Amino acid sequence: MPEQQTAEEQTNPTEEVGTFLRGRREQIAQRWADAALFRTVFTVSREEAVEAGRAVVEALAAVAAAGRLEDAEADGFAVVREQLARTAHSRARSGATLAQISAEMDALRPPVNDLLLDELSAAPAEHVRKCTTALAVLMGTLRLVMMETAMSAGQELINRQRLEMLEIATPVIKLWEGIVAVPLIGTLDSARSQVVMETLLDAVVEQHARIAILDITGVPTVDSLVAQHLMKTVAAARLMGAECIVSGIRPAIAQTIVHLGIDLSSVLTRASLADALAYALQQQGAHIVPAPAGEPQ
């Protein structure tokens, strides 16, 4: 009976896709090498792109053989995870968005699908449908793995940049003998203010500074936490024998601090960095006098 015959011939679609991928891996790798995703990443030689494609096909075959089409954590993917991460990273670096990378991943499916249809040309329609569905699911999972690695790579980059920002954004500038300034820019959260305090106190020691100026012109919001951090920094500098001036207090910030009810009277403040420097120089016994007319410096 025809029905029985097909049942005998028919194998599990997932396994069949696995066997197909393994058997046709050379052809698939060759076709993928021409796809945008591999072509744009492996620019040195085509052989490299084919090699990369082959590794991915083998991983897919292993996942299919294990019957875990929908499992992004399947062992088979572990082998190519690093390669996928590098590929995604490389595409992202050349300016591709996640959506673009995703679309490029999607473009890998049609060539494989064509080969699969070719291979199954004699099989019953129902079986072909099951196999192509299995392939679609598998490719979907591969795309998920790729996106996951791409996003975690992005997250790592962000974390690293955040650490770098902490270092970069707090330079200590020597303005004069015994006078240092720290221009604060951006959000002064607990981590930032810790770095500010450390670098400032180090500078007080190194530069033998008697006066340290904290300029908050670039700090957009001064709330009670920022004020508290500033007061702590000022108190620590004072313990080391340096006088601290907070400068760059804009009119809107001054009014906000007053309404907020924060008592900054223990802190020496000035409206601008120039005012703070003038005060500091005066404290050092230096006086700025205009040059007599007709005698340019």
Added chain:
Amino acid sequence: MTHSTGSVSACLPIHSDLDLVRVRQHVRQMTAQLGFGLVEQTKLVTAASELARNALVHGGGGQMECTAVTSGGVKGLRLVFSDEGPGIGDLDQALTDGYTSGEGLGMGLGGARRLVHDFSVDTRRGSGTTVTVTSWISRPPGPREAP
């Protein structure tokens, strides 16, 4: 007083320090768009910063709803901060300057109240806290207590 309430224009999560930055930036943008002056902008942004931090630190995280409102032709911005934390046991004490249950200055809640025009707290022990603040572009219509 006729209040017309716009639809909630944004609902921002408050679960990390980074979210606090987003809250501040969003409030700054909204107030600038509505035409708040620089001082009122700064005050509302600072109040938002205090209240969002309270929701994060004391409430274990929450959210902020941001709505443009109008009352008698005056435009304003209403911010609703809600968390599902332990709630505030003694509201009067919490509003007292210098009182803190954490390590802060104890100026957050009381300070935020002074920075905005309308301020209300809805809290019960064990069922979270909702703080609603509104600031208007100019003084709100109707009599107002002298500060």
